[in-house]
Amino acid sequence: MTAGTTRIERARMPFAKEVVWAVALEHGVCIRPIALRRTDITTGETEIVDVPCGATLASVCPTCAERKRQLRMAQCREGWHLTEEPDLDADDPDETQRWLVELRADATKAHDAAAGTERKQLGEDLAALDDEIQRAGVRGNVDPDKASRRVRSTRRRKDVTDLPRRPVDARTVGKAYVAPDGKTFRPSLFVTLTLPSYGRVRSDGTPVDAASYEYRRAARDALHFSKLVDRFVQNLRRFVGFDVQYFAAVEPQRRLAPxxxxxxxxxxxxxxxxxxxxxxYHQVWWPACDEPAYDGDAVPVWDSDLGAYVDPDSGEPLASWDEALDALDADDAAEPVHVARFGVQVDAKGVLVGSRDARRCIGYLSKYLNKSAHECHEPASDAERAHVDRLTEVLRYEPCSPACANWLRYGVQPKNARDGMRPGHCKAKAHRRTHLGYGGRRVLVSRKWSGKSLADHKQERRAWVLDLVGEMADRGEAPDRYLWEHARPSDPDVPSISHRLLRAVAERVRWRSALDDAKARADGQLGSSATTGRAA
Structure with a gap:
């Protein structure tokens, strides 16, 4: 303790590590970098290189999460008001892709002619080769699995209105309108869709009467919400007659419904x-799961000889997933377990490119992208926390997919059942308190939105910076010159995390200074060009 510093004053001093983190965040540096060891195979020199963790949640890494959010905002902005159809023509296969497919053809012939253990080994080689083909930049599978897919009647329900179906035009760009003054503009839409009511709620989202609040329906709507959104887009395209493109963000309301x-x-x-x-609407054709067949400690047990779960008393194997669906198909009076629908509230507003409304809507779409579902509306009272607890408890035993362990509670073997599954302990993220029942992607982007992948948008932003600063990303080095491997923090050649963060801060400051200087030079050149033009 230095002279003149009291014990209380010293206790209030921030830790050095926390100061380093604060400085790193201020300069936009990842605070959870992944250390990689790069070895130059020509010289043998090694170097520890930090790469960003790439987290999408601010609670994990604020810097990486904000960078991801900004990238999504750029993706939304670029595709919203396109004036020309995006170019999505597939590239011709390159030599590597052709060579790998030729190898796959030879391996397929050998696999078909083999038998027994050799055939099994060749099957594993085929799977590894398929992975290599996809890594080479090929979409889909060379030899897709023709497993039977259950098809149910597509007859529409009688309690909903029919929609006329029009031929879908291939266009994705909206129509252009000409104003009386001759100006052309292309309006777009910002739409909000919500789920129906499950009971009256207060301003904080908590139910007025928790006993009558329909928690089970709310849980099932959340579990199947992504399928409902997909069905809405399909219906919209067939109804309006063109290939509607969208950028969507899913988030919970204060009542916790997505x-x-x-x-x-x-x-x-x-x-x-x-x-x-x-x-x-979206119908869920699953086995009945309203009343549990097993409760408490009496749950089905795994029989290693049968490779299936059996009744704890009789030892009889439970119905498999396919057998349960067969019984459902054979029952003419069967009804879907759940029917998900939207509520009556549909908000829509027109938006023009470059307007204040467009910027506001893009910000609204990305507002919660760097937060988990439960962080969007942090419970601030006992009533709100109790509301979350009740919904989480219902979700705990609600089946989330055909492979969910909760099917054991209802006397059905989960699809692809394995030893160790326990009802109420499914590891799918939909059951977690942080997801509130919604296990799908938070950002939904149609394939023809901007004509680019998220990686393309990221590369464009990087190329713009490098071009402005004047530094080249490719220094002419062969891509196979280096060997990369993960480095553990305990390795002797890996500096401490504080040392690595300080090094990254210094590099970030250098880049920021170079970028500011480049922008100033570019602005100066534009200003001088304008002055020269006016003089001429």
Whole structure:
């Protein structure tokens, strides 16, 4: 303790490590970098290189999460008001891809001619080769599995209105309108879809009467919400007659039910949007799961000889997933376990490119992208925490997928059952308190939104910076010159995390200074060009 410093004053001093983290965050440095060891195979020199962790949640790494959020904002902005159709023509296969497929052809012939242990080994080689083909930049599978897929009747329910089906035009760009003054503009839409009510709620989202609040329906709607959104887009495309493109973000309301915001390219009338939303539903054709067949400690046990779960008393194997679906198909009076629908509230507003509304809507779409579902509305009272607890408890035993362990509670073997599964302990993220029942992707982007992948947008931003600063990313070095491997923090050649963060801060400051200087030079050149033009 230095002279003049009291014990209390010293206790209030921040830790040095916390100061380093604060400085790193201030300069936009990842605070959880992954250390990689890079070895130059020509010289044998090794170097520890930090790469960002790439986290999407601010609670894990604020810097990486904000960078991801900004990238999504750029993706939304670029695709929302396109004036020309995106170019999505597939590239011709390169030599490497052709060579790998030729290898796959020879391996397939050998696999078909083999038998027994040799055939099994060749099957594993085929799977490894398929992975290599996909890493080479090929979409889909060379030899897709033709496993039987259950198809149910597509007859529409009688309690919803029919939608006319029009031929879908290949266009994705919205129509252009010409104002009386001759100005052309292409309006787009910002749409919000919500789920129906499960009971009256207060301003903080908590139910007025928790006993009558429909928690089970709320849980099932959340579990199947992504399928409902997909069905809405399909119906909308068939109804309006063009390939509607969208950028959507899913987030929970204060009552904890998920809702979706969609940036839609082009325009659709509000009446048509409401008509499509009212006629959209998703039926869940699963075995009955309302009343548990097993409860408490009496749960099915795994029989290693049968490779299946059996009744704890009789020892009889439970019905497999396929057998349970067969019984459901054979029952003419069967009803779906759940029917998900949208609520009556459908909000839509027109948005023009470059307007204040467009910027506001993009910010609204990305507002919670760097937060988990439960962080969007942190419970601030006992009533709110109790509301989360009740929903989480219902979700604990609700089946989330055909492979969910909770099917054991209802006397059905999960799909691809394995030893160690226990009802109420499914590891799927939909059951976690941080997801509130929604296990799908938080950002939903149609394939023809901008004509680019997220990696393409990231590369464009990087190329813009490098071009402005004047540094080249490719120094002419062969890509196979280096060997990369993960380095453990305990390895002697890996500096401490504080040392690595300080080094990254210094590098970040250098880049920021170079970028500011480059921008100043570019602005100066533009200013001088404008002055020269006016003088001429």
């Amino acid at each position: 809702h979706v915001h969609l940036a839609i390219r082009g325009t659709v009338s509000r009446a048509e949007l409401r008509q499509v939303a009212a006629a959209t």
